[in-house]
Amino acid sequence: MIQIRDKQIIIDGKPTLIMCGEVHYYRLQRSEWQDRIDKLKDAGCNAVASYVPWLCHEPIEGQFDLDGRSRPELDLGGFIDLCRDNGLYFFVRPGPFIMAEMKNEGIPFWVYEKHPEVIPVGWDGAAATTRTIDYMAPSFLAAARNWYAAVMAIVAPRLYGTGTAAAGAGVGVVASEDAAAGGNIIGVQLDNEIGMLSWVSNCPDLTEHVIADFAEWLGRKYDDMVLAQRYPFALEDALVRVDAIRSPNESYSAELLGDLGYYMRDRFARYVAVLRGYAEEFGVRGVPFFVNIHGTGGGRGFTYPIGISQLYESYTQAEGYVSGSDIYFGDLTVSNFQDLYLINGFMEAVHLPDQPLTSLEFECGDGNYGNTFGGRYDVSAADFKTRMCIAQGNRMINYYLLTGGINYRMDQKLGDGNDRVAFTGERHGFAAPISPEGELNYTYPRMRRAIQTMMAVRDKLAVMKEQRDAVSFAFIPDYYMTEYRYPGSVRMADIVRNIEANRSSGGWEIMARSMLLAGYRFSSVDIQNKPLLAEETPVLALPCARYLSADIQRKLADYVVTGGGLLLYGEVPQYDMEGKPCTILSDALGIRMVGAVVNGPHSWPSIVACGWAAGRAEVHTHFAQLLEPGPHEVIMRLYDSDAACGVEASVGKGRAVVIAAAYNSCDVQLFRTALERLGAVAGLTHDNPYMGLFTTSTVNAEGERFLHVLNMDGFDKELHLYEQGEKLLGGQSLHIASKDGVMLPLNVSFGDVRIVYATAEIAEVADDSIDFRLTQPEDVIAFVTAGRDIVPSDDYAVEELDGMQLVRSRKHAKVDDRLVVRLAAK
Template identity: 65%
Template structure:
C-alpha cells in the first residue's frame, strides 16, 4: 500500500501544552466562524463583548470571564475541529495539484501516553472531522502502550472501537505509529517491555479489523552532522544524539534485540493467512460501548476559570477511569466482544445495537440525553456507569435522563478523612460482600429497583429502571471489577457473551473473526505469566470438541475454525497456521499433544511427526511433538 501522510499529530502540541493558537489571524477567523454558527441574538447572549472589535475580542477570548467561560470552552473546541479539517483539506489540495492522486491521504491520531490510552480519544475528538470530511482519507492510531497486560488491554480494545465508531464505511482501522521497540528509549534499561508486547498488540489490532500496521521504529540509524555548523550543541540533523532508534527491534548497527524473534513470529503468522484476515470482521455480541467525542474535548482550558475547571475535572473523572478499568475490563474478561457507537453524532437503534454500555458524567448534552431516552423507549438497554447527568455540557440544569429513570439525584458522597464510604448490594445484585468505594451519587430512587446502597445512610446509588419498552441499569458509584455483576447486568438488558471459557483465574482476552462464508479465527491472549488450562464454548456448544486447551503464559494464538485452503478444510486446530502452500500446511504447535481436525479428499502423507486417524468425514492429525520442545509441524499432501 502507498499512502501520503499529510502532517503529523495535528493539534497535539497545543493540547499537551494547553496553549491553543490564539493569534490575531486565528481569533479573526474564530469570530467569523461564530458569526456563521449563531444568529446575532444568540451570539450576543453567549458572548457579552464585541466580536468585531479586535482588541476587545482578543482580551475577551484570551482571558475569558466566568459568565461565558463554559460556552467558550466548547465553541473553541468546535472551531479547532473545523480549523484542522480546513487545514487537512488544504494540504490534500496541494498534494493533488502536484499529481499525488488515487492513494489514501493519512491523518495520524495522537494521544496515547504513559503506557495508557485514556487520553487517546482527545486526538480522535480533535481530528475526526478532518478525516471524515470526504472520501479518500484514512486515519491511523499511535500505539505507545508498552506491555499489553491486565492493566492496559482494555485501553487498546476501546480506542480501536472509538476510531471505528466515527469512521466512514470505507475507512478501515489502521495504525501509523505502532511502537515495536523494547522501551529502552533513554538507554537506562528502566523501561523494558516483555517480548509479548508487540505480539499481543498486533494480534488484538488484527482481530479488531486493522488492515495496516506501520511499525515505528522498526530499525534505528545514525544522525549525521550538518555540513554547516549549527552551533546547537551537536550540529546533527536531529537532537537525539549520534544514533536514533536504539530501542528498535533492529538497532542502528543492524543488531537484533530480544523483541525481534517474537515480532517476526507474529508477523509471519498474520501474513500466512492474510488473505483470510483481510476479509474478516470481528464477531460481536449484542452490546456496544458508547462514545461521546465531546467528553474528550478538554484540550484547552483557561487556568483561571473555575467554571472550565469544574466541567473538565468532572469529565476526566468519569469518561474513562472506572468506566474503562472496571466496566470495560469486566466486560472483556466476561467474554464480551463489542464495538463502539458514537451516541453523540450517529443514530442509535435498538434493532442494530440492543444494549449500550456508557460512561456518563455530571454533564451531558441535552440532545444526547433525549436520544438515549428515545433509544430505551424503543426497547434498548442502557448500562450507565459514572454519574447520572444533572447539567448540559455548558452547565445549564438538564435532567432529561434522570427524569426518564424516575429518580431525583440528591447528593454525592466521597470517601475521605475518617469517613469510609461503603456499599451494600440488594435486589438481584445480592448477596455480595460490602465493599469500600471512593464516591457514590445518591438518589431518591422512586419506583426503581435498588441495587446498591450506602451502608450507613441506606441511600441508593445503583438501580434498575424501566423506560418505555426498554430498561436501564445505573451504577453511579465506584464499584469493583465484579465480572459476574456486570455479566448479569448485561444479560438482564439483553446482551449475552456467546464466547466463553471456564478458567477461574481470568486474565484471558478472547474474540473471534469471521468471513461472510463462515470461515473463522479464534483469537486468544493469556495476559498473565502462568499457563492456563481452559475449555472453550461458543453459544453454549463446546469448541475443539470439548478438548482442554493450555494457553501458555504470555502467549497468544489464532486458532482456525472451518478455514479452507487448497481443498483442505481445517475444522479446528489447537495449533495455529504458520505457512500455507498447495501441498503443505505448516503449524505452530501450542500443546503437549496438538490435534488438527481436517475434512479433505486429499491423501495425507505419512510422517514420523504425527499420526493420522479417520472418524467419519473427519481426519485427525495428532502431533507426536511436544510444543515446548519443537513447535513446528508440517502436514504434507500427496499429489
C-alpha cells in the same frame, strides 16, 4: 488501483493486509539501506514507511535536496525505488510536521525566522512552549505548498500503478506479489499528530490570525443575539477580542471551552483539506490520504480519544481519507488491554462506512527510549498488540520504529549544542528491534513470529470482521474535547474535572475490563453524531459524567423508551456541557438525584449490594450519587445512610441498570449479570477461573473463522472454549502458555483442503503441505481433504473420525513447535 471499501484496503481488486515497518532512510548510510530492507522482509513485512523531513531536504529556503546531491542518504526517490525493487509497497509521510524527535518537529528553522507571525501564543498571551505553528497562517501555507510541490514531484511518478514495472517484484517476497506494472507508493500521510503540540501544552494557537478566524466562525455558527449573550464583548474589535479570548472572563469560560474545541476541529479539517489539495495539485491522486491520531501515553489509552475528538472531522469530511492510530502501550497486560480494545472501537465508531482501522505508529521494540534500560518490555508486547488489532479488523500496521539510525550533523551551525537534525543525540532509535548499527535485539524474533503468522493467512484476515455480541460501548467525542482549559477558570475546571473522572477511569478500568474478561466482544457506537436505535444497538454500556448535552440525553431517553437496554456507570447527568441544569435522561428514567457522598479524610463510604445484586461483599467508594429511585428496584445502597446509588429501571419498552457511583471492584459476574438482564449474552466464553485471558473471534463471508486467545499472565492456563455453551475445537482442552497468544482456525479452507479446527496456528500454506506452529503438549488438527490423503509421518498420527482426518502431533510444543502436515498430490 487502490480502493478503500467495506473497511478493506483493496489493491487491484484484491483485499490486502499491509504489514509495514518504519525505516528512516535519512538516518542511515545509503550503503545500509539494503541490509535494513532485508531484515524488514525477513520479519515478514510487505511494506516500508518513512517520514520525509522537510528540515533535512530544504534546510535553506529554496535549496531542495531530494536526490542526494548534498548527502547520499537524502535520495528519497532512490530509497523508494529500492523498496520497489525488493517487491515492497511504500507509505510516504511528508509532513510538514513529522515529530520523530526531530528539531522543530521537522520544520526548517528558516520558517520560524522568516515568519514569526506563525508562532502561536496561548492563554494570557504566554509564549508557546512547543514548536507548534498556526497551521492556517497564509505564510506557513505558502511555504508548505512549496514543500509539497518539491516532494510530490518525487512521489507522483512512483504512485502504485504508474511508472515502470518493479524489478523482481513478487520474487521470493511476501509483498506485492500480484502487483501489476507501476510504482509502489500506496498511501500518503498528511502532516502528523495535528493539534497534539497545542493540546499537551494547553496552548490553543491564539495568534491574531486564529482569533480573527474564530470570530468569523462564531458569526457563522450563532445569530447576532445569541452570540452577544454568549460573548458580551465586541467581537468585531480586533484588540478587544484578542484580550477577551486569550484571557476569558469567567462568565463565558464554559461556552468558550466548547466553542473553541468545535472551532479547532473545523480548523484542523480545513488544514487537512488544504494539504490534500496541494498533493493533488502536484499529481498525487488515486491513493488514500492518511491522518495520524495521537494520544496514548504512559502505557495507557485514557487520553487517546482526545486525538480522535480533535481530528475525526478531518478524516470523515470526504471520501479518500483513512485514519491511523498511534499505539504506545508498552506491555499489553490485564491492566491495560481494555484500553487498546476501546480505542480501536472508538476509531471505528466515528468512521465512514468504508473506512478501515489502521495503525500508523505501532510501537515495537524494547521500550529503551532513553538508552538507560529504563524500559524493558516483554517479548509479548508487539505480538499481543498485533493480534488484538488484527482481530478487531486493522488492515494496516506500521511498526514504529523498526530500525534505529544516526542523526547527522547539519551543515548550518545551529548554536544549540550539537547542530544535529534531532534532539536525541547522535544515535536514534535505541529501543527499535533493529539497532542504529543494524543489530537485532531480543524483541525481534517474537515480533517476526507475529507478523509471519498474520501474513500466512493474510488473504483471510484482510476481509475478516470481528464477531460481536449484542452490546456496544458508548463513545462521546465531546467528552474528550477538554484540551484547551484556561488556567484561571473555575467553571472550566469543574466541568473538565468531572468529565475526566467519568469518561475513562472507572468506566474503562471497571466496566470495560469486566466486560472483556466476561467474554463480551463489543463494538463501540458514536452516540453523539450517529443514530442510536435499539434494533441496531440492543444494549449500550455508557460511562457517564454529571455533564451531558441535552441532545444526547434526549437521544438516550428515546433509546430506552423504544426498547434499548442501558448500562450506565458513573453519574446520572444533571447538567448540559456548559453547566446549565439539564435532567432529561434522569427524568425519563424516573430517577432523581438528591445528593452525593464523597470520600473524606475520616470517611470511607461503602456500597452494599442488594436486590438481584445481593450476596457480594461491601465495596468502598470515593463518590456516589444519592438517588431517589421511585418505583424501581434498588441494587446498591450506601452502608450508613441506606440511600440508593444503584437501580434497575423499566422504562417504556426498555430497561436501564444504573450504577451511580465509583464501584471500585472489577466484579466480572456483576457486569455479566447486568448485561444479561438487559439482553446481552456473551457468546464466546472459557472455563479457566483465573481470568487474565482475552478472547474473540473473526469471520468472513464464507464462514471461515479464527479464534483469538491471549494469555496475558505470566503462568500457563488450561481451559475449554465455549460458544453459546457448546465446547469448541472438538471438546479439546487448550493449554495456553504464559504470555502467549494463539489464532486458531475453524473451517478455514485452502483449495480442496479444509481445516475444521486446530489447536495449532497456521504458519505457512503450500499446495502440498501446511506448516503449523504447535501450541499444546499434544496438538490436534481436524481436516476434511476432499479425497486427498494426508501423507504419513513420524511427527504425527492420523485417524478417521466422523468424516474427518484427525492429525495428532507427536511433538510437545515446548520442545519443538513446528509441524509440517503433507498432503498427497491431487
